[in-house]
Amino acid sequence: MFKTLPGFRDFYPEDCALRNHLFQIWRKTAQSFSFKEYDGPILESLDLFKQKSGDEIVSQLFAFEDQGGRAVALRPEMTPSLARMIGARANALKRPIKWFTIEENFRYERKQKGRLRSFYQFNADIFGEPGAGADAEIIAVLIHSLCVMGLNSDDFVIRVSDRHLWVLYLQSLGLEEEAVSAVLGLVDKMERMPREVLLEKLVPYFNDASEDFLVKVETLTQIRELADLNSFFKAHVAAGELADAVNERLDAWDALIQRLDGMGMKSFIRIDLGIVRGLAYYTGFVFEAFDIQGEHRAIAGGGRYDHLVKKLGGPDMPAVGFAMGDVVIKDLLEEKGLLPTYIQAPDVYVVLGGDEVLSAALQQIQALRLAGYSVDYPIKRVGFGKQFKAANESGARWAAVFGEEEVSQGQVKLKNLASGEETEIPLNRLVEALRELDES
RNA sequence: GUGGCUAUAGCUCAGUUGGUUAGAGCACUGGUUUGUGGUACCAGGGGUCGCCGGUUCAAAUCCGGUUAGCCACCCCA
Numbered sequence: 381m382f383k384t385l386p387g388f389r390d391f392y393p394e395d396c397a398l399r400n401h402l403f404q405i406w407r408k409t410a411q412s413f414s415f416k417e418y419d420g421p422i423l424e425s426l427d428l429f430k431q432k433s434g435d436e437i438v439s440q441l442f443a444f445e446d447q448g449g450r451a452v453a454l455r456p457e458m459t460p461s462l463a464r465m466i467g468a469r470a471n472a473l474k475r476p477i478k479w480f481t482i483e484e485n486f487r488y489e490r491k492q493k494g495r496l497r498s499f500y501q502f503n504a505d506i507f508g509e510p511g512a513g514a515d516a517e518i519i520a521v522l523i524h525s526l527c528v529m530g531l532n533s534d535d536f537v538i539r540v541s542d543r544h545l546w547v548l549y550l551q552s553l554g555l556e557e558e559a560v561s562a563v564l565g566l567v568d569k570m571e572r573m574p575r576e577v578l579l580e581k582l583v584p585y586f587n588d589a590s591e592d593f594l595v596k597v598e599t600l601t602q603i604r605e606l607a608d609l610n611s612f613f614k615a616h617v618a619a620g621e622l623a624d625a626v627n628e629r630l631d632a633w634d635a636l637i638q639r640l641d642g643m644g645m646k647s648f649i650r651i652d653l654g655i656v657r658g659l660a661y662y663t664g665f666v667f668e669a670f671d672i673q674g675e676h677r678a679i680a681g682g683g684r685y686d687h688l689v690k691k692l693g694g695p696d697m698p699a700v701g702f703a704m705g706d707v708v709i710k711d712l713l714e715e716k717g718l719l720p721t722y723i724q725a726p727d728v729y730v731v732l733g734g735d736e737v738l739s740a741a742l743q744q745i746q747a748l749r750l751a752g753y754s755v756d757y758p759i760k761r762v763g764f765g766k767q768f769k770a771a772n773e774s775g776a777r778w779a780a781v782f783g784e785e786e787v788s789q790g791q792v793k794l795k796n797l798a799s800g801e802e803t804e805i806p807l808n809r810l811v812e813a814l815r816e817l818d819e820s
Numbered sequence: 821g822u823g824g825c826u827a828u829a830g831c832u833c834a835g836u837u838g839g840u841u842a843g844a845g846c847a848c849u850g851g852u853u854u855g856u857g858g859u860a861c862c863a864g865g866g867g868u869c870g871c872c873g874g875u876u877c878a879a880a881u882c883c884g885g886u887u888a889g890c891c892a893c894c895c896c897a
Contacts, residue, residue, distance in 0.1 A: 386887095432897080440896085456897065458897095459897070487896085489895070489896075492892095678896095681897095703897085733855075764853085765853055765855085765856065766853080768855095768857040768858095769858080779857085781855085783855060785855085800856095800857090802856090
């Protein structure tokens with residue numbers, strides 16, 4: 381027997397039902413926020429990904445040469461394709477551009493808990509709006525989708541940070557561009573690194589002031605209140621150009637929190653400058669969703685990336701977005717018992733009395749199907765008892781009993797499988813009767 | 821890419837110091853049941869014990885290799 385390739389999954393009907401459940405929530409959420417759905421190709425030119433992420437990315441891609449000698453790769457993420465699509469029509473698209481997609485990605489890396497080689501992602505992005513209102517809207521989409529899944533503020537938290545604020549702060553300490561990104565990289569790893577090791581790695585940038593810097597960073601990353609954030613920067617950044625820029629950021633923070641508070645989502649937000657995200661291209665707010673217990677890797681992540689569209693050959697285009705994978709969220713929902721069962725069930729299961737009723741039954745089955753109902757019935761002859769058992773196990777709400785007695789009187793018996801209640805209905809009124817019963 | 825642990829039926833697992841034809845529960849199929857479901861009872865199908873090699877009269881069991889999975893590290897768009 382062949383097996384699935386490492387990191388790839390088979391989706392048996394119950395897995396597929398689950399996947400559809402997730403996809404439906406994602407799609408409905410995006411539509412509630414009036415995002416438009418788009419899609420792009422699974423296979424792209426290898427250069428597209430190199431340009432965004434550098435040559436090192438190639439070892440983590442499913443990359444190969446096609447029959448025409450082109451260097452191509454399965455997409456590891458949607459953003460480059462999206463940036464290309466947006467760039468190509470930037471002038472013709474009404475702002476703000478609110479788009480989402482649900483797509484499969486492929487990454488050639490070692491399989492791990494919460495991480496596979498093939499996975500699905502929900503992406504939502506807003507282009508053309510630089511203000512914090514767009515960031516708030518994106519974060520709201522993320523929170524809303526998690527809430528619709530049945531999670532609440534006891535289950536997850538959105539840790540929000542600010543790349544731009546970090547850069548300004550490090551610049552105010554006199555660091556040059558290269559040193560800024562190196563130090564940010566260290567801040568990103570702070571949680572997972574012993575303090576002494578971290579201190580050692582800071583020395584090339586701060587020399588004797590390393591300990592002092594680390595203490596400040598520890599203070600900063602522990603700040604959870606807007607007011608504390610304000611006073612920290614008032615105390616640590618001297619007045620001047622940089623301080624003006626910092627104040628602008630603090631205003632943006634204020635706007636962000638106010639908007640989320642307005643939507644009743646403030647309790648999901650945790651100010652946490654410890655989040656940096658590895659990506660160099662983030663330019664403003666960055667955020668990640670985590671389960672409260674911290675047992676899983678990030679559920680979702682995103683942020684503002686105002687320069688990426690231009691970098692990939694488009695016009696200047698501010699952008700903010702996030703992505704949520706299907707793997708971690710599925711694990712979390714499973715753990716919380718929030719995954720529904722019986723998602724692929726017919727509406728009606730037809731119970732057949734014998735050969736004499738078959739044609740009358742098939743006629744009604746077809747009428748029900750035309751009316752939009754999902755209908756199943758036993759394909760081979762089976763005893764009544766077995767049929768009710770099958771009806772029950774199918775998950776159907778209704779059993780439609782086409783017995784010889786009923787059919788000979790032009791009737792059919794509808795049985796509510798949950799309550800056991802039975803009603804006789806004229807054959808030619810079956811569709812209407814079902815509709816009425818479902819509504820009542 | 822590095823290290824540790826694991827691999828027996830679709831699933832969860834048992835399998836004695838190496839010893840006949842490798843077992844259980846769940847699931848699946850059929851029956852008890854030609855007009856009423858979740859229960860019960862009976863029967864059945866399903867495994868080259870991950871794969872390759874070695875030791876042995878004899879290997880699921882011992883040894884080596886390999887592949888896959890889990891955990892940690894690295895990475896994480």
